[in-house]
Amino acid sequence: MRRYPRTGRGAVAPVAAIALLASACSPGSGPGGSGELDGVELTVAAKWTGAEEEGFRAVLDEFEAQTGASVSYESTGEDTGAYLGPKIEAGEPPDIAALPQPGLVDEYAERGELVPLSGAAATTLEEEYADYWQDLGTAGDETYGVLVKAAHKSLVWYRPDAFDEAGVQEPATWDDMVGTTSSTLSDAGITPFAMCGASGWTLTDWFENVYLSENGPESYDQLAAGELSWTDDSVVQSLETLADVWGEDDLMVGGRDGAVQTDFPSCVNQVYGQEDAAMVVEADFVAAPAREAGATVGENAVAFPFPAVGEDPPVVVAGDIAVAMTENEGVPELMAYLSSAEAQELWAEQGGYLSANSEVPTGAYEDEFTQGLAQTVLDAGEDVRYDLSDQVPSAFGATEGSGMWAILQDYLRDPGDPEGTAEELEQAASGS
Template sequence: MPEHTSNAPSPRRPWRTRGLAAAALGGLLAATACSPGTGPTGEAGDLDGVTLTVAAKWTGAEQKNFEEVLAAFERDTGATVNYEATGEDTGAYLGPKIEAGEPPDIAALPQPGLVREYAEQGALKPLTGEAATALEDNYTDYWRDLGSVDGEPYGVLLKAAHKSIIWYRPDAFDDAGVTPPDTWDELVGTTAATLSDAGITPFAMCGASGWTLTDWFENAYLSEAGPENYDKLAEHEIPWTDDTVVRTLTKLDEVWGDDDMMKGGRKGAVQTDFPSCVSDVYGQKAAAMVFEGDFVGASAAEAGATVGGDAVAFPFPAVGDEAPVVVGGDIAVAMTDDEGVRELMAYLASPEAQTTWAGLGGYLSANSEVPADAYADEFTRGLSETILAAGDDVRYDLSDQVPSRFGATEGRGMWSILQDLLRGTTDPEAAAEALEKAASES
């Protein structure tokens, strides 16, 4: 894991003083450590005795790094912040707690659909004070809208994700004599095939974590069918039995349907979760590639790899005319108005907290005030610039836009149906029919 040190002077405190000035791009490769600032009276320790709870889906290195960010808030304010891991199905975890009147103080929601659902239930507190100011000052309209419902701001995109990259081991590519591909046909027919012929398993899959399979589909579909059809499918304005969907599922089956393409074959692929698949590549070195977002960097570092060195990535290859760019993220929302919640929300929304996390690795921010040199490596810095400069063809994770019971629920909907395709108990045409049925029922 990248070291996170600083010999900089005492930082300004943006969660109290409206933000740092934007740093110029292309700064030094350095990680900067910051303390979160003072409490509401301007003196540290004014939240002594206050206990807060934050719930999120992060585990492993992601959880560890986030807890380090929270620890800075604890040191500065005297508060105690407890972390609760929700598991992959955030809605299933939070639903009973909301019904019981015992929600966490703050939750990181992985789907904008959940923000709307909970806001309409009255389960969220609108952003106010410094958190609302940080959202207005430091985020573009695109990112602000993700956490808003009918124009009312409820959440801040705490952690962005660039989901259109495939990570690989350069040594494996060198051994097989291959280079990163530009197109899907090159990925399957040249890169993966040559690796396999050289006795190197091309992919480690993360099929037990169904959300990773939806990311495969979204990237392939955006490139194959184009942004307009992507939007229509997200709104269910075209059926999931449309030819564009079947073509995309057929493309995926070129990898998913070949045991030699994946560590452990189909059976092993659907039994391996995230981040175990990352360890398969960078720890066990049992495969050459793993597909997932920029956050793979944290798990790769935990496995002993150096991001930008022996852990690098190439853009998801073009299936159609253009390579896709799919983004995701986790939106921090307040679920109570207890003492200390407003202060913690303001801190999490600040460039200071996010600069700290950026220096720890495996993280991207959509906050325009996080300086480029906060990122611990040049590779991640480049990804951050892509996120901030998102163009008209960039699309947000489709499975996070549809109802969560269809797009983001373990054991049903997209997760379950794509797992069936991966394990070989269905085919592309039947999977498309199952997806349409599930979407219509959601």
Template sequence: MTSRRSTAVCASTLAAALALGATACGGDPVTAAGGDGKALAGQTLTVAGVWSGAEQKNFQKVLDAFTAKTGAQTRFVSTGDNVSTVVGSKIEGGNAPDVVMVPQVGVLRQFAARKWLAPLPEKVEKSVDSNYAPVWKGYGSVDGTLYGLYFKASNKSTVWYSPDVLDQAGVQPPKTYDEMLAAARAVADSGTPAFAVAGEDGWTLTDWFENVYLSQAGPEKYDRLARHEIKWTDPSVVESLKTLSKLFSDDKLLAGGRNGALATDFPGSVEKVFGPKPEAGMVYEGDFVAGVAKDEFGRKIGEDAKFFPFPAVGGGKAPVVSGGDAAVVLKDGRNRKAADAFLEFLATPEAAAVWAAEGGFLSPNKALDTAAYGDPTLRATAESLVGAGDSVRFDMSDQAPASFGGTKGAGEWKILQDFLRDPSDPAATAAELEAAAAKAFRTANQG
């Protein structure tokens, strides 16, 4: 790894260096496709992904950096959320993209099962072995073959808060779940509901459960439940639902109570804490909360919008749950040479530094010095993610078949919304989750 100082300088001068076809930081030659600015001249790389808006603009800067290094032109195709259907239709129509940025482990596995993917180049695999915690290689592999490179990640174990509200209640950021509940009660007693919960978006509730479960049940059980090797009626699941019900069952801790939470989407939950008329002191979700608080409501991250790590539950360790986007190469793409070169580029810290400087991005690449991130708060979330090493776990619902873990109004999303509405019977909720999971995994295995 380069020194902190040299990487910081690199992050600030990278775009100009790439535009000149220069060397990478420290004087080492840029390796992807030769880095002479001409190696892929005349070729066009097509990349598909879910991103739009600011994320698409920032990713375009990564694509532009690749163009500066290689001469290849690039074209980005936004798929929307239904990546599998869009990519499948393009393959059938003979217009497959060269690279897809896949947002879910389950979708990556689905693509591999359909024989759509090409194994990643040996050079990429060596970079992953050197610079990523082994868990990331595992999530990008199917049956021992590496198909996906995790370029963008998120830290979904962050609780964001208004310092003014916590100061008014006389509480400090908690270290344990029980301390968090006590702090929440103190905040509520001071006159402000403690939490804005985005219950209208079922995916946020899966993230709540996953953080509690990873800490309380441990990583081994988490992995087994994610693969449906243990049932959702397992006592560990029931216990985690009971833990979650301590928060969900207390209406005074939730902005608008349970009904209000069920009518609040994710952006609305951030607005309730950091908007012009605050209605709550804290909101749980990933590091991407900062982007909404900053861009939509003008909050200064690290000053009037801060976070603490999701606290440890019981005697467990503080959890680190992550999501992320993996780059995969399609067999039916028209430009394998450019695709392989692009994957080699994405595996470098230089590529990650392009987006890291813009914000709204974390990299699991340990070779990226955290000085590359644009602000101290983002740097802290990145350090927490990378520092977790092999104990980080990918979002469990993203590993499941979409009919269980990723469908609005169905499966885990709906069942946990029902649980938020009435958290009085965790065992019954666990039974509903098991019935839905069993059906989804059975169908996926048959397919």
């Protein structure tokens, strides 16, 4: 049976002894603080753009004000690996990178391209993050990263006014959503879904939620680990389930052709800006572009849990793991700051953000709706699962124009052959 080449991810390694004085492990005492890093220049790379980038820049601005360092931000685009590869080969990696896939932590750690976590950042990870979150930044018996930005990926965002106009309620099951809710919306002249098909990762989110709910955590884990073939009947069944929506042109803005040409966050604007659709399936970070479109989160931009396809509704999470790629001056201090409750509370205030740090109070989020989402991340139980496409090798699960992204885009264009699509997924997963 095929297994993906991965290092173990068992118990988190013992935290390294603190090697820096407390004053060197955290930023200064406040804005305009110690200036201990005057003249130090640092670079951080992450995939965030738009409102997400603006929120992160507010955090970097505060670090600069407290320490005197200068931090530049580089957007990697959707394919973080493709961005970092040439940088690493040229010997010019960013000082810190936010990796959107645990699989990338494994890959870079195996090649010796990451600096193990130590000092105040390691202490914060041990003391303020649950074991579930600590494990995500671990490769083999070493810890390299901290989950600095979490995402709740089992949400369906909607416009309450559209639901009220059609006379429908939040659905509890998949059949309710694609049957009663969608058909009633359509009858009222309201297109049910905006799709973000041009951003292939959003389609993997649809698949993962359906697969987890329909087949359960054990099969999900086996599929993620390469212990279950992608041609398995369970995969074919979930693809057939997706076709309940993906196969119906009138359920999505622009039909399938329009859906596969609409990226994230343009799909969010189709719901909350243009009001062309009632719903969009995507994570909590929809909040930021919804605000940009003029919506108020918790009032006219709300979400319900991804409905149960099988017995239980799914809970899929994802996130971005900060890792150090150099040992340059200032890197330990910035890693410590990014992992801290102080920085993440500021980040939470910007919107479009969830923290996995248990010391970040839910009151840091500006509305009750987001506060509730934040609590679900902190309370993640044993049935929650990390984004499957982010667990497999990035060449298969997280590369634009190939692997899962491209295959599911093709399936969205024409969902008439689930068995053939499953075979394509298997071939891509095995590298053949």
